[in-house]
Amino acid sequence: xxxxxxxxxxxxxxxxxxxxxxxxxxxxxxxxxxxxxxxxxxxxxxxxxxxxxxxxxxxxxxxxxxxxxxxxxxxxxxxxxxxxxxxxxxxxxxxxxxxxxxxxxxxxxxxxxxxxxxxxxxxxxxxxxxxxxxxxxxxxxxxxxxxxxxxxxxxxxxxxxxxxxxxxxxxxxxxxxxxxxxxxxxxxxxxxxxxxxxxxxxxxxxxxxxxxxxxxxxxxxxxxxxxxxxxxxxxxxxxxx
Ligand SMILES: [Zn+2]
Numbered sequence: 001x002x003x004x005x006x007x008x009x010x011x012x013x014x015x016x017x018x019x020x021x022x023x024x025x026x027x028x029x030x031x032x033x034x035x036x037x038x039x040x041x042x043x044x045x046x047x048x049x050x051x052x053x054x055x056x057x058x059x060x061x062x063x064x065x066x067x068x069x070x071x072x073x074x075x076x077x078x079x080x081x082x083x084x085x086x087x088x089x090x091x092x093x094x095x096x097x098x099x100x101x102x103x104x105x106x107x108x109x110x111x112x113x114x115x116x117x118x119x120x121x122x123x124x125x126x127x128x129x130x131x132x133x134x135x136x137x138x139x140x141x142x143x144x145x146x147x148x149x150x151x152x153x154x155x156x157x158x159x160x161x162x163x164x165x166x167x168x169x170x171x172x173x174x175x176x177x178x179x180x181x182x183x184x185x186x187x188x189x190x191x192x193x194x195x196x197x198x199x200x201x202x203x204x205x206x207x208x209x210x211x212x213x214x215x216x217x218x219x220x221x222x223x224x225x226x227x228x229x230x231x232x233x234x235x236x237x238x239x240x241x
Contacts, residue, residue, distance in 0.1 A: 012040040015113035015171070017104060017143045019094060019135035020050040021072035022202040027119060027177040029079055029195035030188035031233050036080030044076060044084045045107050047100070047139050048091040053205055061091075067204050075201035078194060094134070096121070096141035102157050104146035109166035116171040118143035120179035120236060136178060147174055174238040182234035192217070192231040 014035055016024050024032060024044055036042050050068040051061035069086060076084050087103060094100070108116065121140035123132045150156035152170030160166040175184075188195070196216050200209050221230040 008038075008040070012114040013112065014040055014042045014115045014117065015045065015108070015111045016042060016117040017045045017047070017107065017139065018117075018119055019047050019133070019139040020053065020091065021046055021068040022050070022075070022199065022205055023119070023136070024081075024117075025075050025079070025195065025198040025202070028117065028175075028233050028235070029075075029198045030191035030231070031175075031177075031186050031235075032081065033079045033191045033194050033198075034186070034188065036082075042079075042081045043111060043113075044072075044081055045087060045111075046072065046084070047087045047094060047142075048089050048135065049086050050091050050205075052091040064204065068202070071202045071204060075198045078198040078201060092135060094138040094142075096138045096145060100138075100142040101146050101150060102160070104143055105150045105157055106160055106164070106166060108146060108151040108171070109160060109169050112169045113171045115173045115175060116143070116147060117175045117177065120176045120181065123178055123180055126180070132178070140176065140178070144174070144176075147171065170240060172240060174240075176236040176238070177233070179234065179236045182236055184235045184237040186233050186235065187230065188233050189229060189231045192229075 012035070016032070018024055018027065023046070032042055049065040051065040053068060054064055073084060089100065119136050119140040121137045121144065123137065125131050147170065152168045154161055154168050161168070196213050199216065200206065200212065203209075206212050219231065221232055224230045
């Protein structure tokens, strides 16, 4: 990562587009902290407010939505994120259709990021214990479909240019988190506790904060030792030539 920061001579504008509040912190919170510490600008766009993130049938989705927006702001503040926006698609029902692709194309053209972060739509399950949330797959698919070829090509959604004055834009790099197919490893040992602190801001999603911290601390690399713990976040990094 140090070599990436060294090669990024100018301050970068980094756009994170993911499905839910808490996705950025869980997926790549330490990396986001590294970037803001180094003077880069990080902006979140979350496609839903996570209004189904509860198992209690008496929960009022609009109230949960409000709570989760605030939790997301608190978590982002821990990481030094500059701006947060919500697109307010219904949680759990995200599909990578043309309407979503157009909305994301609009965001990319407005924000004009140097680096775009999303998650891997190919991750259907993780190990033998977890199915990836369908919103994560839908978000990743819709974002990648918007990055290429729509956002950079004026013939896609021409009304965005005609009616809203949004010029085509393609980010220089895409960083895909939540992937089982990484090509880039970022060592983030020094930022792991900060990531945990950011994740813990999502109080509505956590029944036992101490247990969660313990679980996250156990996600060290296999070669880690008690004296020398090592933590990583991995990505599929695509650099357009
Ligand atoms: Zn999620």
